[in-house]
Amino acid sequence: MALPWTGIPMKDFVAWAKPLGSAKYVTMKTFLDSDVAPYQASPLYDWPYTEGLTIEEATNELAFLATGAYGKPLAKQMGAPIRLAVPWKYGFKSVKSIVSFEFTDKRPKTLWEAAGPREYGFWANVNPEVSHPRWSQAQERVLGTSERRPTLLYNGYAEQVAGLYRGLEGQKLFM
Numbered sequence: 001m002a003l004p005w006t007g008i009p010m011k012d013f014v015a016w017a018k019p020l021g022s023a024k025y026v027t028m029k030t031f032l033d034s035d036v037a038p039y040q041a042s043p044l045y046d047w048p049y050t051e052g053l054t055i056e057e058a059t060n061e062l063a064f065l066a067t068g069a070y071g072k073p074l075a076k077q078m079g080a081p082i083r084l085a086v087p088w089k090y091g092f093k094s095v096k097s098i099v100s101f102e103f104t105d106k107r108p109k110t111l112w113e114a115a116g117p118r119e120y121g122f123w124a125n126v127n128p129e130v131s132h133p134r135w136s137q138a139q140e141r142v143l144g145t146s147e148r149r150p151t152l153l154y155n156g157y158a159e160q161v162a163g164l165y166r167g168l169e170g171q172k173l174f175m
Helices: 010-017 111-115 158-165
Strands: 005-009 025-030 050-054 064-069 083-085 098-104 139-141 148-150
Touching (some): 010 098
Antiparallel strands (some): 139 148
8 A cells, every 4th residue: 555654764774773794684573462462362373473574675765664654653553653664565564563673694484474385475576477376466456446457566666676686586576
């Protein structure tokens, strides 16, 4: 979704955190409190919600840590206190309610990748030519309408992000 986010570019956060040169990934985890989020008591998923990006993705000019939207502090249902916005990736990569960051040399195992590895890969880049195992991703619906339109590669941000994936041919970069 395209929203008027407020917050900080993730690259500024990474610069502030000063990860070791050996760090290749950033792992983000959500809160864990089944009294607040009862579904977290379900054994179906390995909580807390864990998501990750490469350092290059995290420092791309489009990656953003949101603390507000529409000129107001971020609401709980939108992922308060802080959430990730990575507009060229599928929505499940935009982890909500982040409470910790870890810089590591090992690729993190994300919640959805662990739950459905055939359906939700680590990279999760938007590509209309690569179908999800259960549905086509060639079109998208405009929220609030029944209008459908062609899905754009990297959600229309190919010019800004395609270079992040050079040399990774043969890897499952989309789903």
